[in-house]
Amino acid sequence: MTVSATATAEVLLPIEEPARAIRDSRPLSLITCGSVDDGKSTLIGRLLWDTKAVKEDQAATLHRDSGKQNDLGLPDFALLLDGLQAEREQGITIDVAYRYFSTDRRSFIVADTPGHEQYTRNMATGASTADLAVLLVDARAGILEQTRRHATIASLMGIRQFVLAVNKIDLTNYDRARFIEIVHDFKEFALTLGVKQITAIPISALKGENVVYDGRASMPWYDGPTLVETLEKATTRSNQTVGFRLPVQRVSRPGESFRGYQGTVAGGSVKPGDSVVVLPSGMVANVTKIVTFDLVRNAAVAGDAITLVLDRQVDVARGDMIVAIDSQPMTGRGFDAQLVALQPDGIEPGKRYWLKSGSRRQRVTVEPVSQLDLKSSKWNTADKLGMNAIGKVHLTFDEQAIFDTYEQNRTTGAFILIDPDTNNTVAGGMITGRRSELGGIHKDDQRVLLSLPADLAEKIMATALFADRRQDVDVRHTSVGRAAEILADLDE
Structure with missing residues (x-):
């Protein structure tokens, strides 16, 4: 029985749900x-x-x-x-x-x-x-x-x-x-x-x-x-829209025989035997064990706090990200983003801020591009963003950055900007994509795709030829099947 609320009602009875309702x-x-x-x-x-x-x-x-x-x-x-x-x-x-x-x-x-x-x-x-x-x-x-x-x-x-x-x-x-x-x-x-x-x-x-x-x-x-x-x-938002993501928060070494990488799974799932890549280094390994505080797991999904054990010694540090080999995030030094300015001084063009995303903190230069006019719903050109402004910006990093788009993953696609002079959080932002002029996998780009053994690719990237162009090259470790899909995509 449903009881309607009226202007004089003081006691309202609960709605009776059908017996078959599932919580x-x-x-x-x-x-x-x-x-x-x-x-x-x-x-x-x-x-x-x-x-x-x-x-x-x-x-x-x-x-x-x-x-x-x-x-x-x-x-x-x-x-x-x-x-x-x-x-x-x-x-x-x-x-x-x-x-x-x-x-x-x-x-x-x-x-x-x-x-x-x-x-x-x-x-x-x-x-x-x-x-x-x-x-x-x-x-x-x-x-x-x-x-x-x-x-x-x-x-x-x-x-x-x-x-x-x-x-x-x-x-x-x-x-x-x-x-x-x-x-x-x-x-x-x-x-x-x-x-x-x-x-x-x-x-x-x-x-x-x-x-x-x-x-x-x-x-x-x-x-x-x-x-x-x-x-x-209503439906809940899922972090399963991308492959496995583990932002590393801590490297655990309680003894000589154990080395694990701790963090909260930010997307996808993982199980023993899966191949993963450590970013930004690009080192490949296989998962041997998934450990939690009280047991060994046979799988982990988004939201689980885990310690991941790999089958080989790789260089992993706090701020790195361990990801699925066949579904990797974007890497590069230039990204497009949208943000909300949170402090009275707003966002200053060309100023270097600290950008924090997950456990990773990096230096970044912010270039405002446009600001949303809430009255006309139009994006107007802007060279500075004041407090509470909603703007589009270009982000340029001093070193390689790792992101998904915010639409794909809220955890790995979000960030805050910190003023290095005051330590105030000056903006919260969302990654919308990688800067198109810096490359990436786009059909409109003029680019060359090389399929090489991993060791040879690393040696080529270490040569003087790429010393000043490293940020323009997107190195991705993929499975044979994924490489075939990319090549087929290019032929269309």
Whole structure:
């Protein structure tokens, strides 16, 4: 039985699910974002309240802290998220607040992110790990610039599932025409971001309509899913889209007879007997053993913390990456990226920063190329990026760098920039590709592909002929089958 929420409801019964419902074991990570005062904290508070995630002592504290309750006899749900004193005094969200709740079908990790422009960097932090974004819009105000900024950052962070929650619909007398207008405006903007998976829901976070319980009593014209029903059906992002990736965090040598390489698998899977390559050196080896803290494994997948043992002595150090031999990341000294500037001084052209990606830290020069105009949704030429700017840049490294595109792998395609003078994190970015003018496997490039024995290739690369051109050459160790595929691709 489904019980509709009404303006006078104080006790709401849980939704009865079919007996055959199967619980999804993978938690869904989501963020709420949007402009200030759109009701993000209230929405999450309502989710926690109606899914019975608020314990009795928390509820008592909430009633006490709420002071005068609203006309519905309910506490201030936003206080479940706004824990900082400054947040409660000003009635705004400043920091990212993470909360956990679950239904009979699934568990969730939700991040409440700030709406004010000066806290955009906090919103970017929450989006970096999310599978889905709930974008709130005040039904009275419609789509604002900060709404566009948050949607853009979420899409840059690889989020492809959006819920457009048109909140405070009750304050427009449940105006269906207004809801349709806002949905149309957002979908037009979303096309410029390449976002197509959008579920639009009219809600009242305060009253709980179309959040956990349906709002048909007030909105008979809406027959779509509630917010919780949408979240239960959403998909989680996978790190299996690329081959095996192990950023090395530590080399373990507890004794003379053991040498292992420790880290968290950032993509794909591995098992004993697999051939791998150590980057950037290019040394090839085979996996003999996969060890965890308490046992020997016969396989490891993305997210597993492991110690990898190889069949030969190879030079591996912290910051190197061990990868599948037939599915390697990009290597080179020049990459294209998109980033969000996080500090008042912005990004200075030509300045050398520290770039940190995983356990690897390298010197890099940043050249701004363009900046996104959130009002026109166009990329305009820019030679500097100010605070909160979203820009495209060229990255030039002092030595070989290793990346996947962010679209393929969030872990090996993301980075932060650190100012060497202040040690402040000045930007967070995503790799979009290797600089085309520096080569790579592209059908349009003028290039020569040589298939050589590994030892001979290394000797040729060590000669004076390539002393000043090493960054222009892409050396890839591949299996015979993969080499045949590349050659067939070139012949097309």
